[in-house]
Amino acid sequence: MPNSMRPAKPLERRPTIKDVARQAGLSLSTVSLVMNQSGYVSDETRIRVLDVVKELGYHPSRVARGLASKTSGNIGFILSDDHFSSAEPFYTRIFLGSEFEARNHNFYILLTTVSGKNGSVGTIPRFLLEGNVDGVLIAGKISVKLVEYIERLGLPLVLIDYELPGKRFSSVLIDNRKGAHLAVQHLAHLGHNRIAFIAGDIRHPSIAERLKAYQETLQELGLPLDERLVVTSEPDTRIENGNAAAITLFTQGGDPTAVFAANDAMAIGCMQYAKKRGLRIPEDLAIVGFDDIESATHVEPPLTTVRVFKEEMGTLAMQRMVSAVKSKTKTIVNTYVPVELIVRSSTQKHQPTIPQSSYEGGVR
Amino acid sequence: MPNSMRPAKPLERRPTIKDVARQAGLSLSTVSLVMNQSGYVSDETRIRVLDVVKELGYHPSRVARGLASKTSGNIGFILSDDHFSSAEPFYTRIFLGSEFEARNHNFYILLTTVSGKNGSVGTIPRFLLEGNVDGVLIAGKISVKLVEYIERLGLPLVLIDYELPGKRFSSVLIDNRKGAHLAVQHLAHLGHNRIAFIAGDIRHPSIAERLKAYQETLQELGLPLDERLVVTSEPDTRIENGNAAAITLFTQGGDPTAVFAANDAMAIGCMQYAKKRGLRIPEDLAIVGFDDIESATHVEPPLTTVRVFKEEMGTLAMQRMVSAVKSKTKTIVNTYVPVELIVRSSTQKHQPTIPQSSYEGGVR
DNA sequence: CTGTATTATTAAAGCGCTTCGATAATTCCT
DNA sequence: AGGAATTATCGAAGCGCTTTAATAATACAG
Numbered sequence: 001m002p003n004s005m006r007p008a009k010p011l012e013r014r015p016t017i018k019d020v021a022r023q024a025g026l027s028l029s030t031v032s033l034v035m036n037q038s039g040y041v042s043d044e045t046r047i048r049v050l051d052v053v054k055e056l057g058y059h060p061s062r063v064a065r066g067l068a069s070k071t072s073g074n075i076g077f078i079l080s081d082d083h084f085s086s087a088e089p090f091y092t093r094i095f096l097g098s099e100f101e102a103r104n105h106n107f108y109i110l111l112t113t114v115s116g117k118n119g120s121v122g123t124i125p126r127f128l129l130e131g132n133v134d135g136v137l138i139a140g141k142i143s144v145k146l147v148e149y150i151e152r153l154g155l156p157l158v159l160i161d162y163e164l165p166g167k168r169f170s171s172v173l174i175d176n177r178k179g180a181h182l183a184v185q186h187l188a189h190l191g192h193n194r195i196a197f198i199a200g201d202i203r204h205p206s207i208a209e210r211l212k213a214y215q216e217t218l219q220e221l222g223l224p225l226d227e228r229l230v231v232t233s234e235p236d237t238r239i240e241n242g243n244a245a246a247i248t249l250f251t252q253g254g255d256p257t258a259v260f261a262a263n264d265a266m267a268i269g270c271m272q273y274a275k276k277r278g279l280r281i282p283e284d285l286a287i288v289g290f291d292d293i294e295s296a297t298h299v300e301p302p303l304t305t306v307r308v309f310k311e312e313m314g315t316l317a318m319q320r321m322v323s324a325v326k327s328k329t330k331t332i333v334n335t336y337v338p339v340e341l342i343v344r345s346s347t348q349k350h351q352p353t354i355p356q357s358s359y360e361g362g363v364r
Numbered sequence: 365m366p367n368s369m370r371p372a373k374p375l376e377r378r379p380t381i382k383d384v385a386r387q388a389g390l391s392l393s394t395v396s397l398v399m400n401q402s403g404y405v406s407d408e409t410r411i412r413v414l415d416v417v418k419e420l421g422y423h424p425s426r427v428a429r430g431l432a433s434k435t436s437g438n439i440g441f442i443l444s445d446d447h448f449s450s451a452e453p454f455y456t457r458i459f460l461g462s463e464f465e466a467r468n469h470n471f472y473i474l475l476t477t478v479s480g481k482n483g484s485v486g487t488i489p490r491f492l493l494e495g496n497v498d499g500v501l502i503a504g505k506i507s508v509k510l511v512e513y514i515e516r517l518g519l520p521l522v523l524i525d526y527e528l529p530g531k532r533f534s535s536v537l538i539d540n541r542k543g544a545h546l547a548v549q550h551l552a553h554l555g556h557n558r559i560a561f562i563a564g565d566i567r568h569p570s571i572a573e574r575l576k577a578y579q580e581t582l583q584e585l586g587l588p589l590d591e592r593l594v595v596t597s598e599p600d601t602r603i604e605n606g607n608a609a610a611i612t613l614f615t616q617g618g619d620p621t622a623v624f625a626a627n628d629a630m631a632i633g634c635m636q637y638a639k640k641r642g643l644r645i646p647e648d649l650a651i652v653g654f655d656d657i658e659s660a661t662h663v664e665p666p667l668t669t670v671r672v673f674k675e676e677m678g679t680l681a682m683q684r685m686v687s688a689v690k691s692k693t694k695t696i697v698n699t700y701v702p703v704e705l706i707v708r709s710s711t712q713k714h715q716p717t718i719p720q721s722s723y724e725g726g727v728r
Numbered sequence: 729c730t731g732t733a734t735t736a737t738t739a740a741a742g743c744g745c746t747t748c749g750a751t752a753a754t755t756c757c758t
Numbered sequence: 759a760g761g762a763a764t765t766a767t768c769g770a771a772g773c774g775c776t777t778t779a780a781t782a783a784t785a786c787a788g
Binding site: 014059060061062063064066067072073074089092099103106108109110111112126127129130131132268294295298299300 | 425
C-alpha cells in the first residue's frame with residue numbers, strides 16, 4: 001500500500017536518491033536525470049524510476065540539491081520597513097500575490113525588511129550573505145546602494161512599485177499617470193475646479209508621478225494650477241500625515257472643493273480633518289484616494305479611490321522573476337499594472353465603477 | 365580596505381571555508397569550530413580565524429551547512445487559506461510578528477497555506493516533503509491529519525490560536541475567556557440586559573471559548589440566557605456573515621439592545637445591517653467586537669472591541685519554536701496572550717481604554 | 729618524572745544531490 | 759558494411775560544510 005501522503009509510522013529515515021537507485025537497479029545519475037527531466041532517459045527506465053519514487057515516497061532533499069546545483073529554490077523579498085510594518089496593508093497584499101505565485105513554481109520566499117531611511121547599504125539581508133536566494137524582489141523604495149550590491153551579486157532583480165532612474169531593471173509598476181488622470185478627471189466632471197493634491201514622501205517615484213499627472217490633467221482640462229492647492233511636504237503617507245497635510249492645505253487659502261490624495265491613508269486622514277472641521281463629504285469637500293485599501297470601504301463615507309491590483313502586482317513580479325531565474329537571459333521588462341477608478345460616496349452619492357484595461361511596456 | 369559590506373567589483377567567487385582555512389593557515393575543521401563556537405579552540409586561533417573571515421567577507425553557505433548539519437535554518441509557517449487570503453489581516457499580523465522574531469534568531473520563515481476545509485491530510489506543504497524546515501508553526505485551525513503528519517516527522521510544532529483536544533502541543537492562545545468576559549461585562553455595566561452573541565465557525569476553539577465565556581458571564585451577572593439572543597450558525601466569521609447573522613438575530617425576536625460579536629469582521633457586518641435597518645449605534649444597539657483589527661477604528665462609529673496582541677502572539681510562538689529547535693527537549697508550554705477592552709463609540713460616547721495584564725500557563 | 733586528563737588541531741568521511749566525461753548501446757548515413 | 763551521430767546509462771568528482779575519531783600539544787596529578 002504505497003502512500004506518499006504518509007511517512008512510515010515511527011518514521012524511519014527519509015528515502016534518498018540512493019535508495020531509489022538501488023531499488024530500481026539503476027545508477028544515481030539516472031535517477032537524478034529522471035527527477036530533473038534532463039538528459040537522455042528511455043521511457044522504460046523513466047517509468048521504472050517514477051514507480052519506485054512513488055513506492056518509496058521519495059522527495060529530493062531541497063538542501064542537498066541546493067548544494068549540488070548551486071540554487072536554493074528561494075527568492076528573496078525585500079521591503080522597506082516603514083512600508084511594511086505600518087498597518088498599511090498595501091505591500092502586504094503584494095507580498096501575498098508573490099507568495100502565492102512562488103508556490104506555483106516551487107519556490108519559497110524569504111522575506112525581509114530593510115531600513116528605508118539612510119542612503120547607505122545598511123545591514124545586508126542575511127539571505128544575500130549566505131547565498132540563500134536565486135533572485136530578489138524589491139517592493140517599494142529602498143537604498144540604491146543595496147540595489148547595486150544585489151546587482152553586483154549577479155542575482156536577477158525585479159522591482160515592484162519602484163524604478164531606478166538610469167538603472168535598467170525589470171519593474172512592475174502601477175499605472176500612476178492613468179490613475180491620477182482618472183481621479184482628477186472624475187472630480188472635474190463633477191464640477192470641481194479647485195482640486196487640491198496632498199502627498200507625502202514625494203521622492204517616491206509613484207507619488208511623484210501622481211503629482212505630475214495631477215498637474216497635467218488640470219492643464220488638459222483648462223483648470224488653474226494653483227500652488228496653494230498642493231501640499232507635498234509631508235514626510236510620509238500615513239493617516240496622520242493626511243490629517244497634517246489637510247491642515248496645511250486649509251491654511252494656504254487655496255479654498256479647495258475637492259482633494260485628490262496620493263494614497264488612501266492620506267485621504268482618510270484628510271477626511272478625519274474635514275469632519276472635525278465640520279465639512280460635509282462630499283458636499284463641502286469631495287475626496288479621492290489611491291490604492292483602494294481595505295479601510296477605504298469602511299470609512300464614512302466610503303472613499304472614492306483608484307484601485308490598484310496589489311496581489312496581481314506581486315504575481316506578475318514573481319512570474320518575471322521565475323522566468324529570469326530559469327532563463328538566465330537578462331531581458332528587461334517593465335510591466336504596467338492597470339488601475340481603475342472606484343467611485344464611492346466620498347465624491348458623489350450614487351455610482352457605478354469604471355473598469356480600465358491594462359498594457360505592458362514590453363522589452364525596451 | 366576590507367569591507368564585508370561590499371563584494372568585489374566584478375564579483376569573484378564567494379569565499380568558502382576553504383579559503384579562510386588556507387589564508388589562516390589552519391584546517392577546515394578549525395575554522396568550522398570557530399564559526400560554530402563549538403569544541404576547543406584557543407583564543408589565539410579564534411582571533412586569527414575571525415580576522416580572516418572579516419578580511420575575506422566570508423559567510424558560510426546556508427545550503428552547505430544545511431546538508432552537513434541536517435538543519436535548514438527555516439521554520440515552516442502553515443495557515444489555513446480561508447484565514448489568510450481573506451482580507452482579514454488578523455493572521456497576517458501574527459505572521460509578521462513571527463517573521464520579525466525569526467530574523468532575530470537567524471531563521472527564515474517558509475510560509476504556506478493549506479486548505480482548511482477537509483479533514484484529510486490534503487496536499488502536504490512542500491517544505492515538509494523536501495525536509496526544508498526545522499520546525500513548524502501553525503496558525504489557526506487546520507486538519508488534524510496534517511498535524512499528526514508533522515508530529516510523525518518528529519518536527520517541533522507550535523500552535524497559534526489553536527488547540528488540539530487530547531494532543532499535547534505548545535500553543536500560543538488568546539485569553540478568549542477574559543476577553544469575552546470584559547466585553548459582556550462592559551455592556552452589562554452600560555445597562556444592557558439583553559446582550560446577543562453572534563459568531564461563525566463555532567468549531568474553532570477560540571470562537572467556542574468566547575461563546576462559553578459569554579454565557580458564563582451572563583449567568584454571573586444574573587442576566588437571562590436567552591437562546592434567541594445567540595446566532596452561531598454562520599459558517600465563517602467574515603463581514604458578510606456578520607450581516608447575515610444580524611439578520612437572523614433580529615428575526616428571532618430576542619430583541620437585543622447590544623451585540624457581542626465573535627470578531628470585528630462580524631461586528632462590522634452587524635453594524636452595516638443595523639444602519640441599514642435605521643438603528644442608531646450605540647443608542648439603539650451597542651456593538652462590541654473582538655480582535656481590534658485596523659478597520660475597527662475606521663468604521664462609523666468606531667468599534668468597541670477586545671484588543672488582541674497579534675504581533676506578540678507571533679513573536680511568542682516563534683520564541684517557543686526557536687527554543688524547541690535548539691534544545692530538542694519536548695517541554696510543552698501554553699502561553700496565554702493578554703487582551704484588553706478598547707472602548708470606542710459603538711457602545712458609548714466618551715471613553716478611556718482599560719489595559720489588562722497577561723499570564724502564562726507554564727509547563728504542564 | 730611518568731602517566732593521565734585536558735585542551736587544541738586536523739584528516740577524513742560523508743551529508744544527498746548534480747553534472748561531466750566516459751562508455752555502451754542504438755540508429756542513421758552513404 | 760563501416761563509421762558517424764545519436765541515445766542511454768553510469769562512475770566519479772565535487773558542491774561547502776559538519777562532525778567524528780585520531781593525533782598532538784599542554785596541563786595536572788601523584
